[in-house]
Amino acid sequence: MTLPRSRQFLDNDTVAAWIFLTPALILLFIFLLYPIAYLFFLSFTAGSFTSTGLHWVGLKNYLRLLINPDFWQVLNNTSYFAIASVIPSIIIPLGLAALLNRNLPLRGILRSVYFLPSIISLVAAGLGFRWLFQTDGPVNAALNLFGVSPIAWLGDTFWAMPVLILLSIWKQLGFNMVVFLAGLQAIPPSRYEAAELDGANAWQQFWYITLPGLRPTLIFAIVTTVIFTLRSFEQVYVITGGGPLNSTNLLVYYIYQEAFGQFDFGYAAAAATVLLAVTLVLVYLQLRTWGED
Incomplete structure (x- = not known):
C-alpha cells in the first residue's frame, strides 16, 4: 500500500535524515550562503561600517x-x-x-x-x-x-x-x-x-x-x-x-x-x-x- 505524500515526507527515515542534516545545513547557511548573499547586497552599496553607515547606490x-x-x-x-x-x-x-x-x-x-x-x-x-x-x-x-x-x-x-x-x-x-x-x-x-x-x-x-x-x-x-x-x-x-x-x-x-x-x-x-x-x-x-x- 502506498502512503500519501505527506505521510512519506514525515516517515521515520525522513525525519531522521533531516535531524542529521540540520547541523550541516545551518553551518552551510552561516558560512557560505549568508556571506555570498551579503556580498551581493554590499556590492550595491557605498559607505563604510562606521557611524555614517551604508547607503544604496544601485549599479x-x-x-x-x-x-x-x-x-x-x-x-x-x-x-x-x-x-x-x-x-x-x-x-x-x-x-x-x-x-x-x-x-x-x-x-x-x-x-x-x-x-x-x-x-x-x-x-x-x-x-x-x-x-x-x-x-x-x-x-x-x-x-x-x-x-x-x-x-x-x-x-x-x-x-x-x-x-x-x-x-x-x-x-x-x-x-x-x-x-x-x-x-x-x-x-x-x-x-x-x-x-x-x-x-x-x-x-x-x-x-x-x-x-x-x-x-x-x-x-x-x-x-x-x-x-x-x-x-x-x-x-x-x-x-x-x-x-x-x-x-x-x-x-x-x-x-x-x-x-x-x-x-x-x-x-x-x-x-x-x-x-x-x-x-x-x-x-x-x-x-x-x-x-x-
Whole structure:
C-alpha cells in the first residue's frame, strides 16, 4: 500500500535524515550562503561600517568597474596568470604520475619529494622565491656563471609575473600528482595487458586507456587548480605587492586593496562578485565539457 505524500515526507527515515542534516545545513547557511548573499547586497552599496553607515547606490559600483582601466588591467593579469599556471599544473603532474606509477627505484622517496611543496606554507614559499629571485639572489648568481647579466626579476614588468606563475605551478604540482597517481591505480591492469596483446604502443595506451580512465580525476584536478589559481593572494602580497606598475596585481589582491586599503567596501564587493561569477561560469563549463558521456 502506498502512503500519501505527506505521510512519506514525515516517515521515520525522513525525519531522521533531516535531524542529521540540520547541523550541516545551518553551518552551510552561516558560512557560505549568508556571506555570498551579503556580498551581493554590499556590492550595491557605498559607505563604510562606521557611524555614517551604508547607503544604496544601485549599479554604480559595477559601472565603475566597467570604466576603470585598472580593473581591466587586473582582469588581463589574472587571465594571463590563470592560463599560464593551470595548463602546466595539469600536464607536468600527469606526466610525473605516469612515470612514478611504474616500478622505478626510489619511487616512494620521489613521491614524497614531489609532494613536499603542497604542505609548505604559501607565505614561506613566497619569501623563499623572493630571496631566490632578488637582483643579487641565487638565480642571478647561477645565470652569471653562464655569462648572463643579472635580471631584475621582481622589478621588471615582463619578468615579475613569470616568477608568480612558477611559484603557483610548483605549489600545485605535488597535490595534482598524488591525485593522478590515485586515479592511475584505479585503472585495471587488464586493460593495458589487452592493449599490448593488440599491439598498442605506449602512446596509444596512454591516449586510449589512461586518459579516458582518468576522466573523473582530470575533472577534479582541473576544477581545484582553477579555483586555487583564481584565489591567489599570498604570492602577490609577499613577493611583488602587485607591482611593478600594477603588472602583477591579481583580482583577489585588487579586492583586498580596495576593501582594506581604500575602505571602498561596496566597490570591492562588486569586484568580488565578478570574481565569484567568473569562477562559477568556468567551473560549470569545465564540468559540461569534461563531464559529458
